[in-house]
Amino acid sequence: MASSSSSNIFQWDFTLLNHASFHSYSRGLFLLLIFFTILFFVIILSLYARWLCSHRLRRRVSAAAAGVSSSGLDRDSIDSLPIIILQTNSNGKGNKNKCNYIEESECSICLGVFEEIEKLKVLPECNHAYHSECVDKWLSSQSSCPLCRASLSPVIAPSNHA
Structure with missing residues (x-):
């Protein structure tokens, strides 16, 4: 009897196999495969879009570096701006006032205070000094x-008469 019970352990009973559960398992596997395929294509598409945007940005930056488009002024224009030397005037009470047409007391770029006998540039359009x-x-x-x-x-x- 002991030998017959040990032989039953290793025998398969194929009549208990349910074909309906096997069919639903294969459907789930198929849906999972479709989901991962769609996810793969979305990731590939987003990586391509990111590469395309960075490629276009690199082309714009290299075009700007090559001198196609510059938003600054050229050296001659910058050098043509008037330079003044800041001097203070003393009135009778001993107060020192800055130049008549310069209202600022500091450079708004570096935030440094204007000192006496200092070179400043005054912009012609707005009379701001720096x-x-x-x-x-x-x-x-x-x-x-x-x-x-x-x-x-x-x-x-730029001055063209020299």
Whole structure:
């Protein structure tokens, strides 16, 4: 009897196999395969879109670096701006007032206070004053006043008579 019970353990009973559950399992596997295929294509499509956007951005940056489009002023225009030397005037009471047409007491680019006998550049459109070095750096990349954004492109024309 012991030998017959041990032989029953390794025997398969194929009559108990339910074909209906096998069919639903294969349907679930098929739906899972479709889901992962769609997910794969969405990921590939998003990676391609990201690559395409970065490729276009790189082309724009390289075109700007090649000098196709620059928003700053050229060196001659920047050098044609008037340079003044800041001097203070003493009135009778001993108060010192800045120049008559300069209202600022500090450079709005570097936030440094204007000192006596200092070179300043005054922008012709708006009369805002800045340290000469500060505004030169600014105008090499921007063509407007740093404070009020007044455009300097039509005002400044390089001198062609030399």
